[in-house]
Amino acid sequence: MTVASKTVSDVIHSHFGALTRAEKQLAESLLDNYPVSGLGSITTIAENAGVSTPTVVRMVQKLGFKGYPDFQAHLHQEVEATISNPIAKHDRWASNAPGTHILNRFADAIIGNLRQTLTGVDTATFDSVASLLSDRKRGLYFVGGRITGALAEYFFTHMQVIRPNTTLLSANSSGWPQYVLNMSAGDVLIIFDIRRYEQELVSLATAARNSGAEIIVFTDQWASPAAKLARHTFRVQIEAPSAWDSSVVTLFIVEALIEAIQNSTWDETKERMKTLEGLFEQTRLFRKLG
Amino acid sequence: MTVASKTVSDVIHSHFGALTRAEKQLAESLLDNYPVSGLGSITTIAENAGVSTPTVVRMVQKLGFKGYPDFQAHLHQEVEATISNPIAKHDRWASNAPGTHILNRFADAIIGNLRQTLTGVDTATFDSVASLLSDRKRGLYFVGGRITGALAEYFFTHMQVIRPNTTLLSANSSGWPQYVLNMSAGDVLIIFDIRRYEQELVSLATAARNSGAEIIVFTDQWASPAAKLARHTFRVQIEAPSAWDSSVVTLFIVEALIEAIQNSTWDETKERMKTLEGLFEQTRLFRKLG
DNA sequence: CGCACTCTGAAAAATTCTTTTCATGACAAC
DNA sequence: GTTGTCATGAAAAGAATTTTTCAGAGTGCG
Structure with missing residues (x-):
């Protein structure tokens, strides 16, 4: 299996069901403030997630990476892609979706509704x-x-x-x-x-x-x-x-x-x-x- | 001396004159595709710049960092700042309400939930x-x-x-x-x-x-x-x-x-x-x- | 209740990374 | 030519990170 085309975030999500408790906890921690949260050493992210370093290793291997360095290399690539392409990211809500995808249009509308409603309440x-x-x-x-x-x-x-x-x-x-x-x-x-x-x-x-x-x-x-x-x-x-x-x-x-x-x-x-x-x-x- | 407020890029520029040949070569390499180029290990960036690892250590110390890990930590912070913080947070959603009113706290939480969920979907x-x-x-x-x-x-x-x-x-x-x-x-x-x-x-x-x-x-x-x-x-x-x-x-x-x-x-x-x-x-x- | 199983993290082992040491070579001054 | 200074990287030492091993805890099941 190749991990190439999918983002690390995608990979995590697609494997989420198969993760154990500690691994889910780790995955949450990684996805929260993604992808920056995965920039540090294995020790750091293990601490942030409140799990042990072996858990990290086991999870990234389960996700299909060769090991932590391999995992991190992929993350670095994504960070690079994100940074060098500043228009992307948060112009849109859902990632990998055209700005006109129903999810994005809906999100815009709902935020507007919320703001207007709260102004009125x-x-x-x-x-x-x-x-x-x-x-x-x-x-x-x-x-x-x-x-x-x-x-x-x-x-x-x-x-x-x-x-x-x-x-x-x-x-x-x-x-x-x-x-x-x-x-x-x-x-x-x-x-x-x-x-x-x-x-x-x-x-x-x-x-x-x-x-x-x-x-x-x-x-x-x-x-x-x-x-x-x-x-x-x-x-x-x-x-x-x-x-x-x-x-x-x-x-x-x-x-x-x-x-x-x-x-x-x-x-x-x-x-x-x-x-x-x-x-x-x-x-x-x-x-x-x- | 503190490096706090200035970006790593600023620091490199301000010290550029005082750098030696190999160090300048390294600095060039770092500034090219900044800040992603500094994400890897000291070995990696030394290789990319075509210099030795001691050169890297000497330079980052010359720039005022404690060592390579310290230097990299600063870079990570900058990457984080660049990537996150995209949507300006509303100080207050409902008018005439203190920022701590349940309506406002709820609104913040829901927006956060929405964003995180859509990133994952x-x-x-x-x-x-x-x-x-x-x-x-x-x-x-x-x-x-x-x-x-x-x-x-x-x-x-x-x-x-x-x-x-x-x-x-x-x-x-x-x-x-x-x-x-x-x-x-x-x-x-x-x-x-x-x-x-x-x-x-x-x-x-x-x-x-x-x-x-x-x-x-x-x-x-x-x-x-x-x-x-x-x-x-x-x-x-x-x-x-x-x-x-x-x-x-x-x-x-x-x-x-x-x-x-x-x-x-x-x-x-x-x-x-x-x-x-x-x-x-x-x-x-x-x-x-x- | 006991068995088999999985999950988990502590600790050891292996590996990699970072820093220091030091030899070499370039260059300028005398 | 000699000497001293400095820049540089090879290599060793030191420090971390990463991986593996393993035992205990927990869970499900008969």
Whole structure:
């Protein structure tokens, strides 16, 4: 086998599955800040990765190099190629891809969305929402549309671990009235509604408001009609070089919220997570015995 | 004396007059194709310059370095500085927010994840996966774990619109064997498995492989055990300043794939979407009348 | 529980690299 | 011509790096 045409990075990636724990650790370390991290002596990179020098030797041989010097020679060539050709590298995101590859165009678009969205997001709103959702006296209800249902579910799954009293509304709108029936004043309804806004969500929001619930809406830059009924609204930039809208930035906000909420009640959450671990363990055991 | 602020190149130039014939010859050689020419061992660069190794040692000491290793360490630093640091870091993403606000810290982390992931993703792999999933003769099966189930669902929902013959596996693993029963050779199983890898997914993957299915795995940088059974694997960077892992970049890849797939069969997809519109319309009408 | 197996790093061995020593030769000054 | 100085590289010495060996730890499996 020849290693010639492929980059060292490629070789590492293509063998990654076959690497052992320590070797993966080493590979990570090499890929992090690649290729400069591999410039030093075998001792240095072993130390940086927290593995022994024999591990380094074994890995590079597994990758198809004759030994460490051979491995390093290849790296040097790549460094040379990279440096002598300054236009390359980071004009593009994915390496070895034309600047017009979908991955690169998507990355550009998403970064743009993220920046625009964050410019628009008021951190005071963000903090208010976080503290609303941290309040365990309030029941939480999550609901999404056809596409955004997955986001609602994602948010819900995390919140369910972090705190009690959370509910995911079924995708089918026919069951919604029963949920509204259970809402009390101060409960919070989190709605995901993007483009092709779904009429039913407005009805749901109205009903929930009448029950005294607070409403939080995740929507796009054009704002769902449900936003008018909301206490707080996140207007997220969703445009992508695609026939579909992008949910990446919405998910970003959701994850940031999850962290903010969890962080504000870490002690309690920690206990819950520990208990949950125990429950998973039991289930597994249960299954084995059964 | 300190060499700190000046580059090695500067130092050589400023001492050039004081160098002897052989040393000048060496200096020329180093400056030619700088700084890569100084990456190898002392023997190598001595040979390249056509001088002896003692000459090299004498020169670097004359330049103010402690010895050859010291000289080379400085060169490495310069190479690193040249290669890395390409994208200017935003001090602040969200306006009116301290740089340490969770939104800003999250944004930094996600951008980092995105960059690292894209450096690692082989566009050839990406394209292969896209064309695999575009092939309508192959049945598609999506499955995720507890947290990643939402991602599987998101992917599935889109693919269901784009093409026929797609299935979302239930969250409950007890129903999986029945799905495997229906898989035929050439079908594709898309698995999402991140951190806390779920043992059942490996069993599922094994069974699917035995039925002749191709397997595609979305996992994290440490790679799910299911990846060993996979035809293609996406290793996504998932670390966030949070107790939880981030799925943002995974979703990014999914969306890019959706676009790539849809794009490759746009004509057919367009028809399907039109039909779907009609169906939605009917349902709405139906409900109104009912 | 015990066996076989793999992974891992400590330590030794082998190799290579770096530095020093020193002999040679060139050249200038006397 | 002799002498001293300096530059240079061969070779030895010294110091590191790289590779190999090997034993212990861990893991999976019957």
